[in-house]
Amino acid sequence: MGSSGLLTSLIDGILIGVVYGLAAMGLTLIWGVMNVINLSHGTIIAFGMFGVYLIFTTLGLNPYLTLVLVAILGLLLGVAIYFIAIQRVIDAPHLSTLLATFAVNMILLGVGTAVFTTNFRNVDYALGNIQMGQITVLGTRLVAALAAVFVAGALYFFLYKTRPGKYIRAVANNRAAAELMGIPSTQILALSFGIGTMLAAIAGGLIATLFPFTILSGGVYELKSFVIGVLGGLGNPIGSLAGGLILGLLESIIPIVMPNTWVPILEFVLFIIILLIRPTGIFGAKE
Amino acid sequence: MKKWLNPGLWITLLITVAIGIWPIITQEAAKREVIFTVLMAIVFASSLNILLGYTGYVSFGHVVFFGLGGYVGMYLIKEYEASIWLAALAGGIAAGLLAFLLGKAILKLRGAYFALVTIGVNEAMRAFVNNFQPFGGPIGLELNFKVYKPYGGPADALWMVYYATFALAILVAVLSYAVKQSKFGLSLMAIREDEDAAEVMGVVPHNAKTWAFILSAILPGVVGVLFFFKNGNIEPAGAFRLHYSIENLVMVMLGGQGTVLGPVLGAFGYQRLRGFLVTNPIFKNIQLSIAGGLLLLIVLFIPAGAVGWLRNRFPRLRRVLS
Amino acid sequence: MTMLLQVEGITKRFGGLQALTKVTFDLPEGQILGLIGPNGAGKTTLFNVINGIYAADEGRVHFRNKNVTGYKPYEMARQGLARTHQIVRPLNELTVRENVMAGACFGRENHGLGEATKIANEVLAFVKLDGKADQLASSLNVAQKKRLEMARALAARPYLLLLDEVLAGLNPSEIASMVEIVKNIREQGVTIIMIEHVMKAVMNVSDRIIVLDYGQQIAEGTPQEIANDPKVIEAYLGDPKLAEKLMEED
Numbered sequence: 001m002g003s004s005g006l007l008t009s010l011i012d013g014i015l016i017g018v019v020y021g022l023a024a025m026g027l028t029l030i031w032g033v034m035n036v037i038n039l040s041h042g043t044i045i046a047f048g049m050f051g052v053y054l055i056f057t058t059l060g061l062n063p064y065l066t067l068v069l070v071a072i073l074g075l076l077l078g079v080a081i082y083f084i085a086i087q088r089v090i091d092a093p094h095l096s097t098l099l100a101t102f103a104v105n106m107i108l109l110g111v112g113t114a115v116f117t118t119n120f121r122n123v124d125y126a127l128g129n130i131q132m133g134q135i136t137v138l139g140t141r142l143v144a145a146l147a148a149v150f151v152a153g154a155l156y157f158f159l160y161k162t163r164p165g166k167y168i169r170a171v172a173n174n175r176a177a178a179e180l181m182g183i184p185s186t187q188i189l190a191l192s193f194g195i196g197t198m199l200a201a202i203a204g205g206l207i208a209t210l211f212p213f214t215i216l217s218g219g220v221y222e223l224k225s226f227v228i229g230v231l232g233g234l235g236n237p238i239g240s241l242a243g244g245l246i247l248g249l250l251e252s253i254i255p256i257v258m259p260n261t262w263v264p265i266l267e268f269v270l271f272i273i274i275l276l277i278r279p280t281g282i283f284g285a286k287e
Numbered sequence: 288m289k290k291w292l293n294p295g296l297w298i299t300l301l302i303t304v305a306i307g308i309w310p311i312i313t314q315e316a317a318k319r320e321v322i323f324t325v326l327m328a329i330v331f332a333s334s335l336n337i338l339l340g341y342t343g344y345v346s347f348g349h350v351v352f353f354g355l356g357g358y359v360g361m362y363l364i365k366e367y368e369a370s371i372w373l374a375a376l377a378g379g380i381a382a383g384l385l386a387f388l389l390g391k392a393i394l395k396l397r398g399a400y401f402a403l404v405t406i407g408v409n410e411a412m413r414a415f416v417n418n419f420q421p422f423g424g425p426i427g428l429e430l431n432f433k434v435y436k437p438y439g440g441p442a443d444a445l446w447m448v449y450y451a452t453f454a455l456a457i458l459v460a461v462l463s464y465a466v467k468q469s470k471f472g473l474s475l476m477a478i479r480e481d482e483d484a485a486e487v488m489g490v491v492p493h494n495a496k497t498w499a500f501i502l503s504a505i506l507p508g509v510v511g512v513l514f515f516f517k518n519g520n521i522e523p524a525g526a527f528r529l530h531y532s533i534e535n536l537v538m539v540m541l542g543g544q545g546t547v548l549g550p551v552l553g554a555f556g557y558q559r560l561r562g563f564l565v566t567n568p569i570f571k572n573i574q575l576s577i578a579g580g581l582l583l584l585i586v587l588f589i590p591a592g593a594v595g596w597l598r599n600r601f602p603r604l605r606r607v608l609s
Numbered sequence: 610m611t612m613l614l615q616v617e618g619i620t621k622r623f624g625g626l627q628a629l630t631k632v633t634f635d636l637p638e639g640q641i642l643g644l645i646g647p648n649g650a651g652k653t654t655l656f657n658v659i660n661g662i663y664a665a666d667e668g669r670v671h672f673r674n675k676n677v678t679g680y681k682p683y684e685m686a687r688q689g690l691a692r693t694h695q696i697v698r699p700l701n702e703l704t705v706r707e708n709v710m711a712g713a714c715f716g717r718e719n720h721g722l723g724e725a726t727k728i729a730n731e732v733l734a735f736v737k738l739d740g741k742a743d744q745l746a747s748s749l750n751v752a753q754k755k756r757l758e759m760a761r762a763l764a765a766r767p768y769l770l771l772l773d774e775v776l777a778g779l780n781p782s783e784i785a786s787m788v789e790i791v792k793n794i795r796e797q798g799v800t801i802i803m804i805e806h807v808m809k810a811v812m813n814v815s816d817r818i819i820v821l822d823y824g825q826q827i828a829e830g831t832p833q834e835i836a837n838d839p840k841v842i843e844a845y846l847g848d849p850k851l852a853e854k855l856m857e858e859d
Contacts (some may be wrong), residue, residue, distance in 0.1 A: 037399050088587045094398045095345045099540060099586045102533055106579025114572040223410060228401060261418050261425075268411035275404045276392055420641030470714050470722050477711045480700035487660065487694075489715035490766065545702070 004134035009252040010285060011137055015145040019206050021149065021241040022129025022148040023221050024228035025155065026199030033172040034090060035191040036097045040105035042120015042222030044197050048074060048204025049213045053121050063125050063145065067205045074201030078194035086193060087186065112215040122212040144206040151202055152241050155195070159237070168192050172235070227271045295609020296464045299548045303329065303460050306555055316442075316492060321450050321519075326449075326456045328554035330510045331531075332538040333459040333547075337466055338503040339536065340545035342496060343479030344394065345402040348409030349507065349533055352382035354494075354526030356508025356533040357515040358416060361428045364516065366421075371438070375451070375512040382508025384499045390457055390497035397482070406529065413527035427522030430572055448517045452510060463547045464609060466502065475499050476545070543592030547609045552593055612674075613638045613769055613800045619668035621651075621660055621824075628654045631668070631823045636769075639803045641658055641791070642833070643815030645808070647844075651802045651824040653695055656771050659802075660692055661685045689717040691767035693758040695774045695804070699746035703740065706742040708757055709733055709764045716765025728764050736760045736790060752783045759790065763799075770794065772803040788814060812836065820844070 027041045048070050055066040085104050089096040127139025159165040171188045172179040179185050204218065224247060232243030237286065254263050307326055310319035331353065338344050356378030363369035363377055417425050419546045434504035438444040466472045474495045486492050515521040534557065542553025558579070564574035589596050598605050614636040619628040629651045636642050644652050657663045659670055661682040669678045672688055680688070688807055691712070700708050709729035713720050720728065733739045734757040741749060749757060755775055761768055772791070776784050788810050795801060805811035811818070812832040820828040820835060822844045828835055 031399075035399065037403065085583055085587070089590075092590065093343075095339070095536070095544075096400065096586055096590055098345065098347070098402060099536065102537075102581060103579045103583035103586060106582065107576045108579075110573050110576025110579060113575065179455070182601070204509065223406075230403070259418070261414070264414035265411055265418065268407045268414060271407040272393075272404055272411065275396060275400060275407065377812055468722075470725075473707065473711055473714060473722070476703055476707075477700055477715075480702060481698050483662075483682075484694065484698040484717075485698070485711070486682045487662075487686060487692060488717075488761065489683050490711075491683045491715075 001027060006256065008135050008137075009256070010249065011135060012141065012246040012252075013252025014245060015137070015141040015248070016210070016251070017245040018145040018148045018220070018241065019210070019244070020224055020228055020247055021232075021244020022151055022206070023203035024225035024232070024240040024244060025152065025237045026196040026203070027222075028229040028232065028234055029155075029199065029237040029241050030193055030196035030276065031229065032237065034086075034189055035094075035169060036086060036090070036101065036193075037094075038193075039098060039101040039222075040108055041197075042198040042218030043105050043108045043112065043199055043215075044074065044077070044218070045204035045207070045221045046213065046215050046218030047077070047108065047197070047215065048201030049208035050112070050116055050121070051201065051216065052124055052205035052208045056123050056125065061121055063205070063209050064143065067147070067202055070201050070205045071198050074198035075194040077201075079190045079198030081197065082193035087189070090189065109215065116215045118214045119214055120212045120214055121207045121208075125209055138210075140207060140209045141197060144210055147206055149241075150197065152238065155199070156238055158195075164188070164191060168195075193284045202228075224267075227267050230271055230274050246267075260273040291465075293468075293609060294607040295425060295547060296461070298607060299460045299464065299551055299609065300457065302548065302555075303365065303456050303551055306551075311453075316445070319446070321558075323449055323452060325555050325558045327510050327514060328535065328538055328558055329456040329551050330452065330459050330477045331507050332535045332542075332550035332554045333463050334503045334506045335535050335541050335543060336463065336503075336546075336550045337475075337589070338499050339539055340543075340549070341467065341472060341475040341479060342499045344496065344499075345399075345536070346405045346500075346503070347402045347536070348405035348407070348529065349503070349535065349601055350527055351405070351412050352385065352507040353511040353514075353531070354409075354523075354528075355385055355412065355511075356382040357511030357521050357526050358422050358428070358448070359508075360512030361515050361521045362422060364434055365428050367516075371448075371516055374516070375509045377561075378512035379505045379509040382504040382511070386396060386501045386504035389498065390500040390543070391493060394496040394500060396595040409527050409529055409532070414524050416523045416526070421596040423522075425523060427520060428528075430516070432519075432609040445517060447551070448513050452513055455506060455510055455513075460547065460551065462502070462506075463550075467547055467609065471495065471498070471501075479545070540582075540590075540592055541585055543586040543594030543596070543598075546592070546594040546598070549592050549594040558595075611638050612636065614659070614673070614802075615669075615671040616655075616659065617669045617671070619655070619665045619670070620652055620659055621663060621665050625627075629658065629665075629821075630826075631640060632821070632824075632826050632828070633668075634819055634829065636800060636802065637797060638768075638800055639818040640793055641793070641814055641819040642790075643802065643811040644804045644821065645806075645811060645835075646804055646821035649823075650821040652821055653773060654824075655821070656692060656773055656802075656804065659685075660690065660771065683715070686716050686765065687719070689765075689768035690773035691716060691762035692763040692773070693755075693773055693775055695764050695777070697754040697758050698750070699745035699749070699754050699757055701745065703746060704743055705738060705746055705749065705757060706730070706733065708746050709760045712761035712764035713766075716767065716816050718766055726764075727765070729760075732760045732764045735763070735793070737786075752779050755779065755787070755791070763794065768800060770799050770801045772801060772805075774804055774806060776805055776807045782808060 023045055027038055028038055031039050050062050051070040052066050056063045057063050081104055085100045089100050130137045130139055130142060159169055165189045167183050170183055171185050175185055228240055228243035228247050231246050232239030251263055310322050335349050338346050358491055359381040360374035360378035363374045396404055416422050435441045435444040438447050474490045477490055482492055538553035538557045539550050541557055543549030564570045564577055570577055591599055594608055598608055612635045616632060616634050619629055619632045646652055648781050658665045662679045664679055689826055706729050709732055710725040713725035713728040713743045733742055736759055776787055791814055815832055818832055818835045819826060827844055828838045
């Protein structure tokens with residue numbers, strides 16, 4: 001492989017990595033705010049994929065426009081999930097919230113499988129190639145990455161510059177204290193969960209423009225989101241973008257030096273090692 | 288010796304025997320296959336319960352022990368013509384060894400971090416086996432028909448595996464009870480309730496947790512060998528199926544975590560319900576959603592599970608339901 | 610007089626915060642040492658250092674003539690140390706008896722379950738919780754949970770017992786009965802360090818008192834001396850007449 005080939009796969013890695021990062025952002029936001037690992041994350045990503053697919057194929061809308069609709073539906077779905085499945089067990093041991101979100105996953109996946117079957121779909125939409133010297137980049141990848149960066153930027157703005165965003169950070173920091181300050185924690189938790197699923201749905205919609213998918217495809221991205229979340233620091237949504245970049249680069253570089261199938265081993269070993277040695281935040285601090 | 292007369296043990300054993308003896312009486316192969324999945328789940332879920340219910344550590348990737356044990360056993364049978372018994376033993380030892388090696392490192396993580404790292408371990412193992420040529424890489428290992436010959440041919444071998452799994456289910460019930468009634472069990476439950484306070488009392492948390500982890504890993508490793516021997520083949524996606532781990536967590540929850548009887552009832556209830564939903568024409572397509580809905584109702588409204596609920600509701604039952 | 614515990618120059622910092630500065634004292638066997646001081650003075654931190662939960666940045670701890678600096682909490686338990694927590698930490702889903710058995714099983718004497726049951730029953734009778742032995746610990750009220758904490762620590766049959774605010778949150782009659790229990794424990798030959806905010810009680814019970822303020826040991830002496838020490842009055846007690854009030858017997 002020549003240097004332009006290497007550069008092409010690096011750039012591809014970066015572009016895909018940013019989209020991975022967006023997918024992980026939803027997971028890690030929810031974790032950071034309410035200490036819940038959302039095991040329905042993957043299926044919600046898949047719902048995002050199918051949302052874009054359905055609107056695109058039936059209404060013929062531009063897939064990037066449909067993302068707006070998918071985002072709104074994702075937000076509403078998340079808020080609904082919070083009130084139905086999470087609120088009652090939010091202070092229960094971890095097993096309860098893990099199983100509650102897993103139950104939601106089963107429900108959504110069951111409906112998804114019944115409606116969509118497990119056949120492959122793809123969003124048949126292309127933006128051609130973009131040529132920069134020796135390097136060729138697929139247009140859809142570039143746009144997906146830009147869209148992901150835009151959404152991440154919007155999230156940052158929302159969390160740091162708006163009142164509800166500041167409330168979310170306050171609740172994440174110390175829920176009891178936030179409640180004493182008069183912040184309506186239930187609404188804020190529901191909103192956070194909604195934003196988390198919204199991000200997952202948007203990421204799914206973007207991924208749908210890149211690769212073929214089934215209703216089960218979300219599981220792969222959920223696992224990647226775990227890895228990214230840990231890389232970037234669980235509970236730190238913006239760190240996810242960095243974690244996504246690392247993962248994207250690993251996936252583009254490792255196949256150059258060893259067989260493709262070794263990528264997941266290295267990813268998960270890295271995941272385990274980081275969980276084990278990351279000293280802060282793991283012990284005690286969160287109680 | 289008084290504790291061995293406790294009804295808590297005998298009720299559990301009675302129910303386990305009642306479940307397992309049914310196909311033996313009717314001698315139907317189809318029924319045997321149905322109950323085999325129940326007995327296997329009893330072994331897996333009760334083992335998991337030692338870590339989850341007694342010690343309070345949520346091992347999401349527990350299927351890694353099932354898969355690794357299965358692979359080690361199948362490898363020995365295929366490459367060295369080992370007997371199923373030796374292979375099963377080796378599978379259990381391999382699983383226990385993995386738990387021992389992992390334990391010291393990962394059991395210092397608490398709560399959701401521990402759950403996450405066990406998922407990572409399972410996925411890393413799956414990816415590794417996918418690349419590990421002695422285990423057949425992505426294709427896995429397939430047994431030749433002739434390995435069943437020493438056991439009287441495939442049909443008899445299936446019955447033999449069934450009896451072995453039945454015996455394991457009884458063993459796991461006795462083991463769960465013995466651990467729960469022991470000083471070791473008390474140290475695990477103290478850790479579950481408040482690990483730091485337990486350490487102040489003199490419990491050595493890392494030792495106790497590591498032993499709980501090893502104990503909870505061995506029998507899933509053994510039963511993995513039996514299961515894949517019965518199937519005649521093993522491949523990475525089937526051996527390290529994260530979903531199976533989680534289903535077993537659900538069974539423990541359903542029956543009542545931390546109780547001896549709970550995982551037995553939970554395994555029976557879950558597998559029977561699943562069997563009903565999968566075969567019922569109305570529910571077939573939506574069975575996953577219905578199971579999910581039921582799970583959600585249990586998590587939200589009866590978090591102590593069936594046995595836990597009975598014990599809380601009728602304190603007098605505490606003496607008979609262990 | 611043999612020294613049960615010798616604390617030499619213990620210093621502990623949390624980031625920039627100096628939690629303890631060169632705390633030094635000897636504790637003879639059989640005494641009750643009171644540890645007082647305003648909130649945040651470092652009293653519980655000192656317990657956590659003696660107990661092995663925190664490693665001290667400087668200094669040494671000797672327990673029964675053995676250097677135990679850097680021992681883990683479970684090692685200290687096996688050396689014969691037991692404690693209660695400021696905020697009670699019952700093992701909620703276990704019965705009251707099982708809670709106390711855990712104290713007996715894993716502490717210094719390392720009993721089996723049978724012997725531990727006997728000890729648990731004795732200790733529960735001693736703290737007057739025997740009627741509740743088969744209930745879940747979570748069903749107890751605060752005063753009962755405090756007594757449970759105490760029973761669990763006692764079941765370990767420790768040489769040294771660290772009591773962290775066992776009187777806080779109790780009403781006057783509960784305080785009186787708890788003070789009786791503490792005195793009875795001392796009569797059994799157990800040495801005690803108690804952190805306490807209920808001044809009257811600590812003045813009555815203690816043989817000696819140490820006053821901590823911002824991690825510094827500002828005074829040490831008999832209750833009489835402490836109550837009349839101008840530094841203590843300024844830093845902590847505030848009221849110059851307090852000495853007399855505190856020393857009154859009820």
